[in-house]
Amino acid sequence: MKHTQRINELIQSLGLLPHPEGGYYKETYRSVETLDGEQALMTSILFLLTFENASNFHRIQSDEHWYFHEGSPLTVHVISENGHEQKLLGLDLSSGQSPYHLVKKQDIFGSEVQEGGYALVSCAVAPGFMFRDFELFSRQELLDQYPQHEEIICRLTA
Numbered sequence: 001m002k003h004t005q006r007i008n009e010l011i012q013s014l015g016l017l018p019h020p021e022g023g024y025y026k027e028t029y030r031s032v033e034t035l036d037g038e039q040a041l042m043t044s045i046l047f048l049l050t051f052e053n054a055s056n057f058h059r060i061q062s063d064e065h066w067y068f069h070e071g072s073p074l075t076v077h078v079i080s081e082n083g084h085e086q087k088l089l090g091l092d093l094s095s096g097q098s099p100y101h102l103v104k105k106q107d108i109f110g111s112e113v114q115e116g117g118y119a120l121v122s123c124a125v126a127p128g129f130m131f132r133d134f135e136l137f138s139r140q141e142l143l144d145q146y147p148q149h150e151e152i153i154c155r156l157t158a
């Protein structure tokens with residue numbers, strides 16, 4: 001992997017841990033204000049993805065705003081009744097990349113970087129992220145529902 005040294009440096013210096021959906025993360029903010037005494041109004045994480053550690057298809061019950069910081073362009077994939085949509089995050093605005101993207105609550109989504117690459121992003125979730133609202137999908141669950149998207153489902157599921 002061409003960026004191994006930088007990836008290892010980011011994991012170590014930022015204190016990133018493996019995330020259940022893939023990639024590495026660290027919570028950087030959890031508001032003290034809550035909706036119900038339990039769920040924070042907003043949370044934020046640093047999130048590092050590599051070609052070998054993509055973000056597998058999952059769903060949460062809050063909006064999630066992604067912000068690109070460094071590395072290779074990252075593709076956010078959303079599967080819904082409207083089909084398969086892709087948004088390219090990065091800093092090369094002239095080639096159609098965007099430094100941010102909003103994933104709406106209840107969307108099924110995952111993300112990946114190109115072979116040999118990595119991407120460091122931040123994700124802000126409002127209302128705040130809670131693992132109780134996190135659904136990680138199996139390959140078969142998504143293939144049963146969206147067989148027409150087999151290629152991307154097979155890449156972003158276990």
